[in-house]
Amino acid sequence: MDCxxxxxxxxxxxxxxxxxxESAAFERALEGCPECRRRLEAARTLSGLLRxxxxxxxxxxxxxxxxxxxxxxxxxxxxxxxGAGMRWGAMAASLIVAVSIxxxxxxxxxxxxxxxxxxxxxxxxxxxxxxxxxxASSDRHTVKPWFAGRIDYSPPVHDLTQEGFPLVGGRLDFxxxxxxxxxxxxxxxxxxxxxxxxxxxxxxxxxxxxxxxGFALAEWRHDGFDMRAVADLAPAEMKAFTTxxxxxxxxxR
Numbered sequence: 001m002d003c004x005x006x007x008x009x010x011x012x013x014x015x016x017x018x019x020x021x022e023s024a025a026f027e028r029a030l031e032g033c034p035e036c037r038r039r040l041e042a043a044r045t046l047s048g049l050l051r052x053x054x055x056x057x058x059x060x061x062x063x064x065x066x067x068x069x070x071x072x073x074x075x076x077x078x079x080x081x082x083g084a085g086m087r088w089g090a091m092a093a094s095l096i097v098a099v100s101i102x103x104x105x106x107x108x109x110x111x112x113x114x115x116x117x118x119x120x121x122x123x124x125x126x127x128x129x130x131x132x133x134x135x136a137s138s139d140r141h142t143v144k145p146w147f148a149g150r151i152d153y154s155p156p157v158h159d160l161t162q163e164g165f166p167l168v169g170g171r172l173d174f175x176x177x178x179x180x181x182x183x184x185x186x187x188x189x190x191x192x193x194x195x196x197x198x199x200x201x202x203x204x205x206x207x208x209x210x211x212x213x214g215f216a217l218a219e220w221r222h223d224g225f226d227m228r229a230v231a232d233l234a235p236a237e238m239k240a241f242t243t244x245x246x247x248x249x250x251x252x253r
Contacts, residue, residue: 005029009022009026010036010039010040010043011043013026013040014040014043014044114176115175115176115228116212116217118173118174118175118176119175119193119195119217119228119230120212120213120215120217120230122173122175122182122193122195122230123191123193123215123230123231126171126182126184126191126193127191127232132168132169132171132184132191133168133169133170133171133184134146134169134170134171134172135169135170135171136168136169137167137169138159138161138166138167138168138169139159140157140158140159140167143157143167143169143170143183144157146170147170147172147181150172150179151172151179151180151181153181153197153198155170155181155183155196155225156196156223156225156248156249156252157170157183158245158248158249158252160185160241160244160245160248163240163241163244163247164187164240164244165185165186165187165192165241165244166185166186167183167184167185168184168185168186168191169183169184170182170183170184171184173195175195175197178197180195180196180197181195181196181197182194182195183196185241187231187233187237187241190231190232190233191231192229192230192231192233192238192241193229193230193231194227194228194229194241194245195227195228195229195230196225196226196227196228197225197226198224198225198226199221199224199225199226201221202224203221204220204221204222204223204246205220205221205222206220207219207220207227207229207239207242207243207246208220209235209238209239209242210235211235214232215230215231215232216229216230216231216232216233216234216235216237216238217229217230217238218230218238218239218241218242220242220246222245222246222249222250223249223250223253225249227242227245229241229242229245
């Protein structure tokens with residue numbers, strides 16, 4: 001076994017991912033490779049430090065991102081690519097580290113906040129789900145009554161098919177510990193999650209649209225409701241969606 005091959009096996013050896021024969025070959029190669037021995041000791045030290053860290057539940061958004069990316073890689077791994085030598089475990093571990101570091105970096109610079117994290121996490125869970133809604137219907141007279149008794153308010157529900165956003169259905173989620181209504185729409189092959197709850201403030205505000213982690217997020221207040229929308233759309237498409245929602249709600253007064 002040459003030194004470059006030995007070096008690529010260090011992390012898998014520390015994590016116990018090698019077969020018995022591979023471990024034996026790796027250990028024999030270590031005898032003639034001082035650099036690999038140093039890397040092995042560094043990997044063992046890092047592993048020990050990680051095990052000593054206090055264990056806390058991962059935030060919902062972080063878990064949802066990792067689950068989404070793992071599903072993507074799991075699907076891609078079914079296709080064998082020429083020269084693909086990375087193990088599934090190593091790929092998953094690398095992914096978790098990368099996503100976690102990215103999430104931590106975003107958190108440290110104060111992007112978004114808890115509400116945004118919960119909205120995006122809810123959207124990812126919905127998008128990964130086979131169905132994504134608790135009540136599936138494009139009929140507002142089916143979706144709106146479904147919320148009765150499940151939440152303490154009646155959300156405005158409209159089908160926006162003519163505007164290019166057909167209603168898919170509704171679901172429940174939790175934002176800041178409160179159960180809220182989520183209306184799910186479709187735009188081409190994309191889903192749009194509209195989360196809304198009664199506002200404590202009066203008056204309407206224009207929708208502000210921004211992007212985060214590849215998602216378009218909209219925030220506004222209309223006709224007594226705080227509204228938040230999340231989708232993997234272009235900002236212009238998200239703006240068109242918020243305009244369609246406002247027009248439908250105003251017309252239904």
